[in-house]
Amino acid sequence: MGRNLQGGERLRPVDLARGHGLSTQAIRNYEAAGILPAAGRTPHGYRTYTSLHARALGAFLALVPGHGHPTATSIMRAVNRGAVDEAFRFIDESHAQLLDDRRTLQAVERALRGLESTAASHPDTASGPDGTFIGPLAEKLGIRPATLRAGERAGLVVPRRDPRTGYRVYDEADVRDARLAHQLRRGGYLLEQIAPLVAQVRAAGGLEPLEAALGDWRGRLSARGRAMLAGAAELEAYLRERG
Known part of the structure; x- marks a missing residue:
């Protein structure tokens, strides 16, 4: 059985998708793009997610309105590979713009x-x-x-x-x-x-x-500025959960 990145209840792709009005394919695409951490796997090869993945998805979707899809993607990719300072640089550049x-x-x-x-x-x-x-x-x-x-x-x-x-x-x-x-x-x-x-x-x-x-x-x-604040709060929550 594949190991989950974090303990707790296991979630299916549909569980993540349903809460945000997304398709399960979108969840798989986000994982493939590095926006979500890699999923665990069941003995039969099915993906399983945890609250950490749910938090990552929430952070990404909150970042998009303020930073745009490409920059939000870059931020999440950097965080998920442990390059937090690089993620902060993307955020700084977006604020400078x-x-x-x-x-x-x-x-x-x-x-x-x-x-x-x-x-x-x-x-x-x-x-x-x-x-x-x-x-x-x-x-x-x-x-x-x-x-x-x-x-x-x-x-x-x-x-x-x-x-x-x-x-x-x-x-x-x-x-x-x-x-x-x-x-x-x-x-x-x-x-x-x-x-x-x-x-x-x-x-x-x-x-x-x-x-x-x-x-x-x-x-x-002004809306962009407020959206950046909301995105920062969700990203901080994700960073805390990652530890």
Whole structure:
């Protein structure tokens, strides 16, 4: 008879699966992936699990919402092979990513406040009804025209071209995007980091619709933080039971 990793009542795959709405195949897959410790075996070769396996499964499922499936898998694999410090490194990296995401959100919010302040103090001066050219816009933003051209190459602002002269013409949305990019650049962000944020503003249709998106973003970051706390509690319980 195969030896169980820990004493106590023996559990079948279906016993572990049922409590979490999983299939027995999922339990076998988790074991094969190293998420669960190796199961014991009966004389006839059937898998048997213990409370330790149930605790491992609970820890993994609690880690997934905060860290994602790949990182949660890496954490459990490391713990199960005794590399606890490696597991902690995965957790640290995940927390660092969450902090970086929070900083990005804060930078966008600061940039939007800067845009609102600029619009309030300089209403209707950025562009006329037909748009503005690169020189006047660069002067308004306090940057060089070359900076606007670099932003265009990065896809941040894509002005139309005057059909007669070929000059760049920035409409109201282009001016808004150029200002947002400028604010983020002042915050230390690279062009490749700014591009998806400006794209978000365009997709939202402007700054006002983006406020709801930022609120949702903030809520998701908070949910991730709480999920990480819940996952940490379950992982600590598993580590204690492993001894």
